[in-house]
Amino acid sequence: MLELNAVRVNYGHAVAIWDLSLRIAPGELLVVVGPNSAGKSTLINAIAGVHPASAGSVILDGVDLRALPAHRYCERGIALVPEGRRLFASMSVRENLELGAYRRGARKARSQTLEEVCELFPVVREKLAQPAGTLSGGQQQMVAIGRALMAKPRLLLLDEPSLGLAPSVVLDMFRAIRAIHAQGIAVLLVEQNVAMALDIAERAAVLEEGRIVAAGAPEVLMAQPELRRAYLGLETDPA
Numbered sequence: 001m002l003e004l005n006a007v008r009v010n011y012g013h014a015v016a017i018w019d020l021s022l023r024i025a026p027g028e029l030l031v032v033v034g035p036n037s038a039g040k041s042t043l044i045n046a047i048a049g050v051h052p053a054s055a056g057s058v059i060l061d062g063v064d065l066r067a068l069p070a071h072r073y074c075e076r077g078i079a080l081v082p083e084g085r086r087l088f089a090s091m092s093v094r095e096n097l098e099l100g101a102y103r104r105g106a107r108k109a110r111s112q113t114l115e116e117v118c119e120l121f122p123v124v125r126e127k128l129a130q131p132a133g134t135l136s137g138g139q140q141q142m143v144a145i146g147r148a149l150m151a152k153p154r155l156l157l158l159d160e161p162s163l164g165l166a167p168s169v170v171l172d173m174f175r176a177i178r179a180i181h182a183q184g185i186a187v188l189l190v191e192q193n194v195a196m197a198l199d200i201a202e203r204a205a206v207l208e209e210g211r212i213v214a215a216g217a218p219e220v221l222m223a224q225p226e227l228r229r230a231y232l233g234l235e236t237d238p239a
């Protein structure tokens with residue numbers, strides 16, 4: 001479905017992603033983990049077109065996204081939940097959600113998709129009329145994910161959705177991501193919460209200084225003591 005070939009991303013002269021290649025199959029849940037500044041947000045923003053790659057190709061269903069302007073990425077079925085949520089604080093939750101449904105196909109299905117979002121996050125239904133800025137961090141994250149789902153994506157990009165949330169809310173968030181994936185939507189999740197992210201992943205990649213240093217089934221990665229200690233931040237050896 002999505003294929004990255006030798007993707008390089010620069011900030012001026014500084015290179016943040018080095019010739020990275022990666023594939024995501026339709027409906028797959030791929031997790032990318034890695035320490036601070038590894039390039040996780042840069043990678044996801046390059047796929048979303050927010051800060052496009054400077055070299056290589058980002059192919060979605062045979063089309064190189066790099067040939068398109070960023071606003072066309074969404075039309076091709078990609079939706080991003082950015083780090084920090086980026087909601088419009090003074091607009092109502094409903095308005096924030098509806099903003100996500102701006103592409104033509106999604107606009108027609110708007111009421112039904114809104115209903116699906118409320119089923120996924122029941123607390124959002126109770127808050128529809130409230131300004132988004134009055135919600136708790138966890139609720140705002142749900143609205144940010146809901147807004148992306150309103151675009152009816154085939155690939156959902158999630159940038160650290162658990163950041164700054166209380167542990168019980170983090171659990172709900174991961175449950176919701178699992179439910180979204182169960183609907184057949186492909187998910188690329190970048191996370192610092194390694195243990196929980198690997199728990200829901202079908203496949204995982206470890207990013208370090210802009211390069212993938214390991215990739216494979218999560219249980220295979222977690223079984224490698226060196227990887228656990230050096231990159232996954234998991235102190236204990238596998239049982």
Ligand SMILES: Nc1ncnc2c1ncn2[C@@H]1O[C@H](COP(=O)(O)OP(=O)(O)OP(=O)(O)O)[C@@H](O)[C@H]1O
Pocket residue numbers: 011014016034035036037038039040041042043192
């Ligand atoms: N707008 C920018 N301008 C210049 N350099 C940047 C910019 N954004 C990120 N970088 C640099 O690119 C590298 C990768 O950053 P990135 O934010 O992608 O990492 P990350 O893995 O998402 O880290 P974190 O988990 O801390 O968000 C870092 O060295 C960072 O300083």
